Amino acid sequence: xxxxxxxxxxxxxxxxxxxxxxxxxxxxxxxxxxRDAAHKRLxxxxxxxxxxxxDLKGQIIYYAGPAPAKPGYVIGPAGxxxxxxxxxxxxxxxxxxxxxxxxxxxxxxxxxxxxxxxxAVYFAATGGAAALIAKNIKxxxxxxxxxxxxxxxxxxxxxxxxxxVANDAYGGDLYExxxxxxxxx
Amino acid sequence: xxxxxxxxxxxxxxxxxxxxxxFLGEDVYEALKKGLEKEESPVGKDILNQLLxxxxxxxxxEIPICQDTGFAVVFLEHGMDVRVKGDINQAITEGVAKGxxxxxxxxxxxxxxxxxxxxxxxxxxxxxxxxxxGDKIKITVAPKGGGSENMSAVKMMTPADGIEGVKxxxxxxxxxxxxxxxxxxxxxxxxxxxxxxxxFLAKKALLRNIGERNPDPFYADVxxxxxxxxxNTGVGPMGLGGRITCLDVFIEVFPRHIASFPVAVNINxxxxxxxxAVI
Numbered sequence: 001x002x003x004x005x006x007x008x009x010x011x012x013x014x015x016x017x018x019x020x021x022x023x024x025x026x027x028x029x030x031x032x033x034x035r036d037a038a039h040k041r042l043x044x045x046x047x048x049x050x051x052x053x054x055d056l057k058g059q060i061i062y063y064a065g066p067a068p069a070k071p072g073y074v075i076g077p078a079g080x081x082x083x084x085x086x087x088x089x090x091x092x093x094x095x096x097x098x099x100x101x102x103x104x105x106x107x108x109x110x111x112x113x114x115x116x117x118x119x120a121v122y123f124a125a126t127g128g129a130a131a132l133i134a135k136n137i138k139x140x141x142x143x144x145x146x147x148x149x150x151x152x153x154x155x156x157x158x159x160x161x162x163x164x165v166a167n168d169a170y171g172g173d174l175y176e177x178x179x180x181x182x183x184x185x
Numbered sequence: 186x187x188x189x190x191x192x193x194x195x196x197x198x199x200x201x202x203x204x205x206x207x208f209l210g211e212d213v214y215e216a217l218k219k220g221l222e223k224e225e226s227p228v229g230k231d232i233l234n235q236l237l238x239x240x241x242x243x244x245x246x247e248i249p250i251c252q253d254t255g256f257a258v259v260f261l262e263h264g265m266d267v268r269v270k271g272d273i274n275q276a277i278t279e280g281v282a283k284g285x286x287x288x289x290x291x292x293x294x295x296x297x298x299x300x301x302x303x304x305x306x307x308x309x310x311x312x313x314x315x316x317x318x319g320d321k322i323k324i325t326v327a328p329k330g331g332g333s334e335n336m337s338a339v340k341m342m343t344p345a346d347g348i349e350g351v352k353x354x355x356x357x358x359x360x361x362x363x364x365x366x367x368x369x370x371x372x373x374x375x376x377x378x379x380x381x382x383x384x385f386l387a388k389k390a391l392l393r394n395i396g397e398r399n400p401d402p403f404y405a406d407v408x409x410x411x412x413x414x415x416x417n418t419g420v421g422p423m424g425l426g427g428r429i430t431c432l433d434v435f436i437e438v439f440p441r442h443i444a445s446f447p448v449a450v451n452i453n454x455x456x457x458x459x460x461x462a463v464i
Binding site for chain 2: 022024064065066067068069070073076077078079081082084104105106124126127128129130131132133134135149150162164166174175177178179180181182183184185
């Protein structure tokens with residue numbers, strides 16, 4: 001594979017536009033965990049035009065619900081969860097400034113179109129590699145919805161967090177391209 | 186009648202919950218290594234390497250392989266000449282709560298599917314009990330994550346669909362699931378029985394070790410053929426394209442009604458977790 005691209009958060013349009021599907025990327029900076037239940041709450045606030053508990057402009061959401069941290073650890077294993085479950089909420093969040101998402105699995109056509117429209121990128125992390133991924137997370141704090149437990153929104157300080165560009169801002173889809181390339185009929 | 190202490194069950198279940206979540210089976214580990222030799226996609230190879238490294242870290246540090254430490258599914262083979270001093274189901278439930286709390290495993294169970302709040306100790310477990318001869322109790326704990334469980338399917342087919350219909354249904358289910366169940370996957374297939382029993386068969390099939398074939402040569406051949414067909418779909422590690430989509434396919438069968446032909450596909454991620462103990 002080619003040399004990984006290093007990115008720092010928050011992301012700009014220029015950062016997003018230089019990424020193409022299949023690129024390996026190492027992310028450093030702050031990213032935010034949010035999954036099903038947290039998305040529902042963020043979406044409902046955004047729909048009503050009310051302020052969110054965090055500013056999503058230029059930010060990356062990581063679809064993840066970590067396991068509890070063992071004593072001496074900043075976080076427990078924290079791999080990606082299935083992104084598609086957040087699809088109904090994603091276009092609205094992209095509209096208000098979200099620039100990137102990290103998860104696993106395919107996205108809907110509507111989400112892909114919104115990514116092109118609002119210049120955003122979707123990264124795939126390795127599902128199941130939760131213990132390994134947690135090594136790149138250096139600090140954690142809950143920033144909203146503590147009552148949701150594993151689903152609360154957490155701010156993660158990450159260094160060289162490894163991901164692959166699965167959907168770029170040009171409509172590219174690595175899930176479709178990759179499978180087409182290796183299918184044997 | 187042999188008697189087993191209540192706490193023996195609690196402690197055994199708690200230990201199995203932790204071990205199943207921390208230690209990837211040697212069979213799966215070896216299958217991933219073999220897969221690495223066959224994988225052609227560079228992204229796929231990178232992912233398989235990550236999964237191996239992940240399993241090493243989890244084992245060394247005794248932390249979960251995956252953050253989704255699953256719904257605790259417990260299979261009991263309960264000898265008819267042994268009894269637990271107290272309620273065995275209660276003891277298993279306590280064991281799950283203890284294991285998930287002490288082991289820093291994620292609590293993913295909601296008390297009610299619509300209204301529910303997190304039970305905060307990952308209970309209740311799902312318990313399947315079978316009475317068998319003897320004075321031992323075999324307990325198998327198989328934690329199952331949501332990502333792969335969600336991609337599973339049951340279909341009431343017609344007898345005319347036959348084995349070709351089964352093969353198509355299995356491959357279609359895997360392609361439809363694509364990246365969501367975290368391939369490389371392990372596929373459990375149930376054929377026969379009735380509506381609810383076929384899904385149980387598919388789940389039970391997942392307790393086999395990689396490479397362990399159905400004793401009936403006919404179904405052993407179908408398992409091999411399905412494995413090849415699934416790996417030819419090109420889905421690949423994490424659905425990003427490649428050769429290694431599946432590590433193994435296990436088929437379990439049961440007699441059926443002349444009118445019915447139920448088939449179930451239970452998909453497991455690479456972390457095909459199950460640990461057993463005999464007390």
